[in-house]
Amino acid sequence: MPTSPTNVTGVLLDIEGTTSSISFVHDVMFPFVLDRLDTFLAEHFTRGDVQAACETIAQDAGHASLAAWQAAQSTVSAQATVSAQELVAQEVRKLMANDVKATGLKALQGLIWQVGFQAGELTAHVYPDVLPAIETWRAGGLDVRIYSSGSIAAQKLFFGHLEDAGNCLHLFSGHYDTTFGGKKEADSYRRIAADWGKPLEEILFVTDIAEEATAAIAAGAQVAASVRPGNASLPPDLNVPLITSFAELSLLT
Structure with missing residues (x-):
């Protein structure tokens, strides 16, 4: 049984397939x-x-x-x-x-x-469980940030124009993109942790991609895998917690 996240002080979130549906993107x-x-x-x-x-x-x-x-x-x-x-x-x-x-x-x-x-031609989609969970984590003292292949500017546009909630950028303390390295490279997570000023073992990375999960684990981070409709199947030997909703992550003690 994969170990549940413990002693987490920072949450690093993927977007596509994790906070938002692959089909929307x-x-x-x-x-x-x-x-x-x-x-x-x-x-x-x-x-x-x-x-x-x-x-x-x-x-x-x-x-x-x-x-x-x-x-x-x-x-x-x-x-x-x-x-x-x-x-x-x-x-x-x-x-x-x-x-x-x-x-x-x-x-x-x-x-x-x-x-x-x-222009109002685009508004962004997130799963309904995402914002309530992040608000709870923030209220409990956790630092929440985004790591996506999409540019930092695009990330801010995305979370600044949500279809139901409007501008939710206040929920995030930082944003990272491929200028910190590819998401399937362990060194990228080390760079992010150094910029964050936080030990990797206190960071939980949530992603839907097995290779990203493996890279983050290799760097020393904790990982949970997002299982959402339309996501690619994860290999059976990926030894991390699988979640279908952010509500399943109990991060506050």
Whole structure:
């Protein structure tokens, strides 16, 4: 029988498949990006934050810069010129089709979602057990933070625009994304703990992904696995508590 979490002072939460349904992310948020991608790039490509995201996408694709990527692509392409916007749009679609958790992609997605959230076209979904549990943990003195492949800016948009509860950012003391490392890498959790100023053994990480759970355990954190509708099956040898609701986590003594 997996050991229940003990002596927890900090809770680190995944989003997709843990606080929010996978179907919401894949059926609502991702299509919103793809529907708006070309228009967004045409209207905002020269903006500093958009340029920064596109430069990171170029670097994630193995190029020194967006300009170097465009020059290289134009050299090998049959087309006379390949625009930087076209390169970015093509790369975004490829990465999203393969569900790649790339930092530049996540930054650009967040900027596109910002338009939707601020215009009221998007509101975020969380499971009904999530906010009451977090409120209880916070009232009991626990520090609650988010670690997601989505950018920190996107995380704040998400929890700032919940469909029923509105802005719930006050419930979280911090946010982490892939700038701290990939979620399947043990060192990422060590970096987060160092930034948090908290021993890993006092941190409970809740995720729906077995490889993330394994990495967090290897780093020294406690782990619980989220079992929600639509989540991938977890391997039988994953020796952590399985929860179907945050109400099942008794963290306060």
